[in-house]
Amino acid sequence: MPLAMPAGTGLTRARIAEHRPRVAVPAGHPLAGRPAVAPGxxxxxxAHVVDLDPPVHVPVHALWPAHTTCPGRDLFLSRTEAVGGSGSLAE
Known part of the structure; x- marks a missing residue:
């Protein structure tokens, strides 16, 4: 999968999940009355929170300074890998 937006200089990243984005619109907005309102x-x-249609999923990345170590971060990344994130590093 190609990287659409590389991490900035001096940063490392990992894709940890994919989420379906939603938008919040003012209560009086025409989209607020749609029958496919997410949480409402x-x-x-x-405001009303509305699902985008058609459904799309966008990657969620964790970013941190390159050349650093952190046992907590390593544990977090290993657990996201177990629930469907890649947990893999991408520079």
């Missing part, structure tokens, strides 16, 4: 009203009814 938000911000005390001032």
């Amino acid at each position: 009203p938000a911000a005390g009814g001032a």
